[in-house]
Amino acid sequence: MSEPPHTRRGRLTRLVLAAALLASLALGPAACADNSADPVTVTVAAVDFMHGIEALVDDFEKDHPHIKVNLVFLPENSLRARVPKDIASEASHYDIVAIGPYEAPIWASRGWLTRLDPYAARGDYDRQDFIPTVRESLSYNGGQYAMPYYAESSFLMYREDLFAQAGLTMPEHPTWQQIARLAARLHDPGHDVAGICLRGGAGWGNLLMPLNMVILTFGGRWYDENWNPRLTSPETRRAVRFYVDLVRRYGQPRASEAVPADCLRTMSQGRAAMWYDSTALAGRLEDTQHSRVAGRIGYAPAPVRRTDSAGWLWAWSLAIPVTAKDRDAAWEFVSWATSKDYLRLYGERLGWVRVPPGSRLSTYELPEYRKAGHAFVAPTLDALAAVNPRRPGTHPQPWTGVSYVGIPEYAALGNRVSAEISAAIAGRQSVDEALAKSQLFARDVVEGAGYRD
Template sequence: MVAGCSGAGALGGEAGAQTVTVAIVSNPQMEDAIKLAPQFEAENPGIRLRFVSLSENEARAKITASVATGGGEFDAVMISNYETPQWAQNGWLTDLQPMVDATPGYDAADFVPSVRNSLSYQGHMYAVPFYGESSFLMYRTDLFAQAGLTMPANPTWQQVADMAARLTDKSKGKAGICLRGKPGWGEMMAPFNTVVNTFGGRWYDPQWNAQLTSPQFEQASQFYVDLVRNYGEPGAAQAGFSECGTQFGQGNAAMWYDATSAAGTVENPDESTVVGRVGFAPAPVVATPSSGWLYTWSLAIPKTSPRKDATWKFMSWMTSKQYMQRVGTQLGWTSLPPGSRLSTYQIPQYQQAAAAFGPTVLNAIQSANPQQPTVQPVPYQGVQFLRIPEFQDLGTRVSQQLSAAIAGQKTVRQALEQSQEYASTVGESYQ
C-alpha cells in the first residue's frame, strides 16, 4: 500500500531533529516535491521529512480514516476542496490563517481566488493549495489533421463522440478517447459528474429527492458508458487518471478528457511520447455554458499534530512562489504545479513552456461554477462532487455500479436503479 514510505531523511539524521510525516498523493507533481525535499532538509537541518505516498483512492481512504478518528499518524495531509471546509467545520484541522499571515513573502492574495475560497471556512484558510485544476479536453493535433478533423473552439459532447468514432482503430489498439471508468468518488465520478451536469442531470432536487433515474441523468449515463465502451481505452472499467495518462502519453488515444493538471505531464518529454502534438479545448458541453470542474490538491495540518510549526515550515515551502522557481529551473517549466498561484502565469519561462495550455487552464479554473453546477436548482455545491460528508461513500457506490455497466456486467438502467436507492437513503437524512 505504501508506495514511498521512506522520505528524504528517513534513514537517520541528527539527534533532536523533528520528523514531519506527510501523507501525499502519488501524482507526478507530488513525486517532484519528494525529489526536491532533500533541499528543504538541507536548508532546515532541524526537520526530517517522511513521506507516505499513496494512489488517489488509497490516500483518500487512509487520510480520512486517520483524521476523522484523531489517529495522529500524519503531521501534514494532502486533501482537497471537498474535505477542507467540512473538516474545518468538524474541528479536525488546524486554522492556518495565523501562520499564513505571519509568514513573510508567502502572499496568500496571490492564490487563484476560486481556489483560495474553496479551501476556506469562515474566511480562514484551513489548507493551502499545491495545485489547482479544472477539466478540459486534450487531443492529438496530428491525428486530427490526418483524419481531416478540426476541434471546435467550444466542443459539445456529441461532437466529441462523432470525432471519437472516426479516430478509433481497435485493430491497432488506438482508442478514440480515454475516459476514467475506475470506481471511486474521486476517480470515475469526477469526469462523469461534469457530463451529468451539462446534460442537465442532477443528483437531488431542492427537496433532496434523489434524481438518478431522471431522463437527464440516465441519458448522460448511457452516453458516458456507450462512449467509453465503443471508442474508449481497453480495460476502461479499471482505468483512472494515472492509467489514462499512460495511454494518452504513449500515443494510444486520440483524445483524453480529464484534469487540467495533466497538461504538464503530456508536454513533458520524460513522461510523454506526444509532446508538441497535443491541443487543448474547454470541457465539452451540452446544456450549460461551461462544464469544467474545480479541484485543488492542498496541504493541511490535522489538529492532532504536535509538530505544527515544523510542518507549516515545510508546507509553506512546498506551496510558495520560490518553490515554483525551483521546480522550473531544476525539473523543467512544464513541471510546475499549475492553477494555484496567479504569479505562476506571469513567469516568462512558464508562459513560453505552457503557451499551448496555460491560458486555457487558468480560464477553466476561474470559470468553474460550484455554486450552480447544472441547469436546474440543486441543494448542494460542487461540480465533480457533492460537498456533503456522505458523498465519499455514495459516490464510490454509484461509481461501482456504473463501472460494472462499462464492464458489460449490467445495463445502465440496472446500475442507476440500484444507485437511486443509495442516493434516496442519503437524501432522506436531509429532508
C-alpha cells in the same frame, strides 16, 4: 586584617564560575537546543501525484535543520480511506495531510483542521496570490484550512496530427455530440488507437469526476433543492447512457478499470486520439522525456450540452490536522511546499513543463513557465476561471462544490455509485440497472442523515 588582592580575585572568580554553572543548569536543554536537540520529524500523508516533492525535500531540510520530513505517498483511494480514520481516532500518525475542496470545509466544520490563514499572514507568503476560486474552495466560515499544492479544472486534449490526417477540425467550443462523432471517425483499433480515452474505474474521485460533468451539462443532478435523489431522472439517465456508450464503443481497452494514470499512459504513447481529463495532466503530455506526442496536442474547453461550461474544480492541498505533534514545524513545511519559491525551484530543477499548475497567479507570469507550457497555459487559466462551484449545472443545488456532493456521506455514496456504473461499462449490467441501485443508495443517505427533515 584585609585579604590580599590575589585572594579576593580568586574568591571572585569562583563566585562568577559558580553563578555561571547555576545559570546553565537553570536553562537546561534550552540553552543548547539549536546545536544538540534532535530535529522534529514531520510526517506528510501525500497523494501519489505529489511525487516531485521527493526530489526537492533535501533543500527544505538543509534550510530547516531542526525539521526532518517523512514523506508517505499513498494512492488516492488509500489516502482517502486512511487519513480521516487517523484524525478521527487521534492516532496522530500524520502531521500534514493531502486533501481537496471536498474534505476541507467538512473536516474544518468537525474541528479536525488547523486554521492556516493566521500562519499565512506572517512574512511574505502572499496568500492572495492563489487563484481566487481555488483559495475559496479550501475555506470554511471565512478561514482557510488548506493550501493548494496544485489545482485543476478539466479540458479536452486531442491529437492535432491525427485530426489533420483525417481532415477533421476540433470545434472552438465542442459539444459532447460533436465529440462522439469525432471519436467514431478517429477510432482505429486495427492500429491500436482509441477514439477517446475516459476514466471508467470505480471511485468517487475517479470515474465520477468526468461523469458528473457530463451529468451536469446534460441537465442532470444527484439531488434537487429539497434533497430528493434524481439519479433516475431522464436527464441523468441520458447523460450516463451517453458516457457509457461512448467509452464502450470508441474508448480504450479495459475502460472499466481505467484511472487517470492509465489514460495518461495511453495518450502519451499515441494510442488515443482524444482525452477528457484534468488540466493538471497537460504538462505530462508535453514532457518530451516521457511522452511520444509532446508538441502534437491541442486543447479545447470541456465539452458541453446545455451549459456554457463544464469543467470541474479540484486542488490537491496540504492541511495540518489539529492532532499534529508540532503545528509550527508542520506549517514551515506547508508554507515552503506551496510557496512561490518552491514553484520556481521545481521548474529550475525538474523542468518548467512539469511545474505544479493552477495554484498561484504569479506562476503564470513566469517567462520560463509560459514558454514551456505555451500550448496549455491559457486553456488552463480559462478553464479555472469558468468554474461556478455554487451552480455548475442547469439547476440550483443545496451544497457548494463541483463534481461531488458536498456532504460527509458522499465519499461512501460516490464509491458505491461509481462501482455500479463501472460495472455497466464492463458490460456486467445495464445503465438502467446501475442507476436504479444508485437511486436507492442516494435515497438511503439523505433519509438516514436527516437532510430532508
